[in-house]
Amino acid sequence: MKNIYEYLKEISQAEYHEVDIKLEKYNLVKGQAKLLTVIKENDGATQNELAEIFNIKYSSMSERLRKLETLEYISKLVDENNLKYKRVFITPEGKKVATQCKRILKSFEDKKYKGFSKKDVKKLEEYLEKILNNVKNRNSTNH
Secondary structure: OOOHHHHHHHHHHHHHHHHHHHHHHHOOOHHHHHHHHHHHHOOOOEHHHHHHHHOOOHHHHHHHHHHHHHOOOEEEEEOOOOOOOEEEEEOHHHHHHHHHHHHHHHHHHHHHOOOOOHHHHHHHHHHHHHHHHHHHOOOOOOO
16 A cells, blocks of 8 residues: 555656646746746736745745746836835736646646545645644654
């Protein structure tokens, strides 16, 4: 019988083969596609706001945005009201790609949770969150 890690690893590999391969034609991987869809939904957000949404450092968000900017899917402009902030805007091409990315990501999510109720998915997420909290808790006792 497989352990949880082995199941999660196989699910992740399946997702790579299905999602990342479909995203290759846009020169993106899953994380970048997700970021692009969030930018489309939050057009004009600051880099700080996007970093908060993804719970990462500003510098890490800057690195992630660089690829999208190189591909001309987004543009960054200095905020006129506060010159130390950069706002991120999606380009017309970025909007088209973000729409396709969202479709690809949703298609895999639908496939992954086929046969599960929303309640089942929520419970699974709660179990996984509990496992994550257990392994991250440095104060727990080891048995």
